[in-house]
Every structure is written in structure tokens, then in C-alpha cells.
Amino acid sequence: MGTEVRRLVLSGYYGFGNSGDEAVLQSILLALQSEGERQGVRIEPVVLSIRPEQTAAMYGVKAVHRMRFADVSQAIRECDGLISGGGSLLQDTTGIKTIPYYLAILRLAQFYRKPTFIYAQGIGPVRRPLFFPFIRTVYKKCRYISVRDEESAALLKRMGITRNTIEVVPDPVMGLTPKSGFARLNRAKPVVGVSVRFWNKDRSELDALAEALRSIAGQRPVTIRMLPFHLPDDADASSYVMERIGSLPVHSDMEIKQNAIHPQDMLGEVSDCDVLIGMRLHSLIYAASQKVPLIGISYDPKIDQFLNRLGLAAAATTERFDPNQVVREAMQHLDHPEDWLAQTEPAIERLKKQARQPAQQIVSTCAY
Known part of the structure; x- marks a missing residue:
């Protein structure tokens, strides 16, 4: 049969x-x-x-x-x-x-x-x-x-x-895995992933984020990796932030990834980061699923709702953005990633398991 x-x-x-x-x-x-x-x-x-x-x-x-x-x-x-x-x-x-x-x-x-x-x-x-x-x-x-x-x-x-x-249940993306054969690269310096979008008309939130990133790169050698999730708008927002950052100390650099079109390719890029600063909801979900310490910037209640499920709160909002708070959290995650993981890993594992429930229900219903 x-x-x-x-x-x-x-x-x-x-x-x-x-x-x-x-x-x-x-x-x-x-x-x-x-x-x-x-x-x-x-x-x-x-x-x-x-x-x-x-x-x-x-x-x-x-x-x-x-x-x-x-x-x-x-x-x-x-x-x-x-x-x-x-x-x-x-x-x-x-x-x-x-x-x-x-x-x-x-x-x-x-x-x-x-x-x-x-x-x-x-x-x-x-x-x-x-x-x-x-x-x-x-x-x-x-x-x-x-x-x-x-x-x-x-x-x-x-x-x-x-x-x-x-x-x-959690967002389905909590259950997404990288492509088979994916392996994290060995790098000389940590990678700070950044996912941004345009929101405030005066771009004040992006200006504040650029200030925070400039400070992080000035305090230690890092690669700032801009990760545009929605093309072409997020690529433009990323370029705006990079322009506002300006020149970096010789020990740090920045780049933008615009060729990660397939979701699993972008997931791989996020997985390769040491910390992720994100406005886009799915950038934060990607980071959580790959156990990459994350910093949320809230522009919508859905950001806060997801962070709450991890026992976290947004470091900044588009209305109230303190660059120093973002810097403090980023440095803490870079210095002590094990602390973040100890706090969030039980919730992450629970959400991953729950993310499979809709498929189980639907397939079992259609199977008979």
C-alpha cells in the first residue's frame, strides 16, 4: 500500500x-x-x-x-x-x-x-x-x-x-534550522549583527543606534554586520546607519549582507554573529533559535511580546532610545554570553518544542 x-x-x-x-x-x-x-x-x-x-x-x-x-x-x-x-x-x-x-x-x-x-x-x-x-x-x-x-x-x-x-504557540520560525552542512566560521573578532528598518520620520532611532554602534566599535575590535531582512528598504536603512557611523577605528570594520535571500541563508548569517541588535521581529527570532544573545529595539508590540516570552525586555524603543543602554547590554553579551544563555535557554527550548505543534495537529487531521 x-x-x-x-x-x-x-x-x-x-x-x-x-x-x-x-x-x-x-x-x-x-x-x-x-x-x-x-x-x-x-x-x-x-x-x-x-x-x-x-x-x-x-x-x-x-x-x-x-x-x-x-x-x-x-x-x-x-x-x-x-x-x-x-x-x-x-x-x-x-x-x-x-x-x-x-x-x-x-x-x-x-x-x-x-x-x-x-x-x-x-x-x-x-x-x-x-x-x-x-x-x-x-x-x-x-x-x-x-x-x-x-x-x-x-x-x-x-x-x-x-x-x-x-x-x-511560538512563531513558526523558532523551529527553522540552518542548511545542512552549515558551520560557524572561525573569526579573529566578534560579529555584531544589526537588523534595522525605517520607522521614525526624523530617523532619530537610527541616529541613536549609529551612535551606539560607533561606541561599541570604539571600545573593542568588532565587525558590524548589517543584515537587511526586507529588500530593498532595509538595505537603504542599513546604508543610512553605516553612513551615520562614519569611519571606525582601525581595529573594527563593518559590512552589509545583501545576498542572503533564502531564509536559511539569513539564518546562517545570524547564527554566525556573537550578538544581534534587531528591530525586525524575525531577526530576534532567528537569534533566539540559534542561541545568539540578542538586543531588541521595539517599534511594535509584537517585539515586546516575543521578548517577554524569553524573559527579556527591549533595550530601547523607537520613541525612547538611550544609546548607552544598548552599548551596556552589547558589551555584557560580548563579555559574558554564557550569562544570557543561562537566563534564556530553558525558554528557547520550550518555544522550539511548541513551534512543532501546529504541524502535528494539521497533518494528523488531514491524514484521516
């Missing part, structure tokens, strides 16, 4: 070049594959992407254009289930059309009587209450709901979804 095959459609913010969302996709694909092998089921993913050819080539999966209704409809009709997630899909800060799009995909699958699953989503902010009844109607028909933090679960509860039907 042959292996059972289950085709699952994946809906999310895929193909847009955002390293964080691509990491979510890669993590979900690997988790489904691993769990399928464990349960004796072969999972065939079909990804809804804005650049399906690119997605298919990068991950070795079938992909269809997310905005071509006929292709999406056919993929859903032929599937055994639809996964929505992860990332922050149900929020209305990026535009009023975002929530209706993702709900429409779920509703289409439910129309075709396909089981629907919510995979470690971050829910909100939803500033328009008019969306609440639509979210409630669609989510109540989902076979399985998991969110990445308690705040998301609380928001769904306020919308009228029973709390005990919602599983709180």
Missing part, C-alpha cells in the same frame, strides 16, 4: 521579498514535511504567492498567483485543506484590503468544504470593529486555530471566539 498523499494550500504574505514572511513559509514547509514523514503522510504544498515562479524555484513546491482567482479557486478545489499563516495577516494597519483578502481565501476554502487551519498567526491590530463579525464567522468554521502570542488569543476572544479553541 502506497504512502497517503495530502495536498495543502498555504496562504500568506509570500513572494514579496520580506525575509521574515519567507522564513515563516520555509518553517511551515519544513515542519509539514517532517511531521508528514513521522505520520506516514506525504504532504504536497501549493503556495499562494505574488511571484509564484520565484517561490516554486526557491522552495521546490507548486505555487500559483495569489491574485488570479481562477488559479486560486482551482488549487483550493483540488486540495485536502488550506493553511492560513503565519505572520501578521489579520491586521488593518497596512491597508483596509488586507483582512478581506485573507478572510476571502479562507471563506473560499470553506465554501468548497475544505478543512481550514490558522497557523501561528499574529492577530491585530484591528482598528476597525466592522471587521470583527467577519473574522468571527470565518474563524469559527476553522478546524484548528493557533496564534503566536496571548495578545492575539485575547483579541480573538474579544471578537467572540471561544478561548479554549485557540492554541498559543
